[in-house]
Amino acid sequence: MDEELAASAQVTSLAELVGGWRAEVPGLLLHDPGGPAETLVRSGELLVFQDELPRAVDRLGRWIDHVEHLADLRAARLRLRPAERDRCVAIAADHDGCAPHHVHVGCPIMIGTSRPLPPGAEPAAPPRHERWDVTAAVLDTGLDPHPWFAGRPWFTEREPSPEVLDGRTGRDRQAGHGTFVAGVLLQHAPGVVIRHHRVLSSLGLTDDLTVAAGLRRARREAADHGERLDVVLLTAGCHTADDRCPPVLRDAISAFPDAVVVAAAGNGGTSRPFWPAALPEVLAVGADAPFANRGPWVDAVAPGVDVVSSHVRFDAGTREYGCARWSGTSFAAPRVAARVAHLVRRGLDARQARAEAAAEFGISPARSS
Structure with a gap:
């Protein structure tokens, strides 16, 4: 190491x-x-x-x-x-x-921030020619017009996302997180349609009501546009004093019976349930790393250390687009979500896609039933 x-x-x-x-x-x-x-x-x-x-x-x-x-x-x-x-x-x-x-709390916040790659070390951009009939809602920080996204038919942001909102001069710890997460998803599922919903501040914080409202908004906007949400991706979560899921959050998740909800398992190095990932109907994704949460409620393990993806750097009020390395279960979760998107594209329904993706990434059969 x-x-x-x-x-x-x-x-x-x-x-x-x-x-x-x-x-x-x-x-x-x-x-x-x-x-x-x-x-x-x-x-x-x-x-x-x-x-x-x-x-x-x-x-x-x-x-x-x-x-x-x-x-x-x-x-x-x-x-x-x-x-x-x-x-x-x-x-x-x-x-x-x-x-x-x-x-x-946004999942990488407890283990550090991103490390930009030098020019020339970036991976190739995901191909643009593919467009699948598969839609993923990503609930995170803002999504910037990074070259990997800008110009794609599904990208609708007209202005850069207001990542630095929390009163500080300079870059907050989680600024650019949503851009990075979406890049991981797109690298492994280049034809997926991404519908982005900002629920996480650039400090890496959100709450029950904000996440529940974001989930409701994602569902409503998909219905308004005649879309079917196939994947819902969440990269923040919480512990609770009684180790039970917050009721408002549980209720919001239950409104997606026909989608695969994928959530990061968190980076606290603990076996305490981390919500919403620990809900039985959610596909909880950890990482093969000491910082990752663990326990019988964790359904899958995917690469989460030194993941490379799209990145935005804030410098003196300007934005520079490139790539970076970042670690956390936030970046393992979109890898699994991308696999779910491939399976849905093959014609599997939500239950089948969840079970097969979970099995591929190493969970017990009992949790995929």
């Missing part, structure tokens, strides 16, 4: 990262730092489905400051009074039907 790869295996703790994020993303609460129930949430926020709302308000009324109705998601966000905000995880645990609002 070379020196840079050895460094990539050293996982940065969530507590170390949160300290830096709080200056730019107020309201982050790290519950049980370093403990078995460690989870990152939005301080003072609880989520509840609309049919549970009257009961929740009746039980928690003395602690609630405001109720925000989220009709599109059939849910509501309860904002607690200031004195109770740091108790949101404990309050949710004591009241069925309520859940904390979890913050999701």
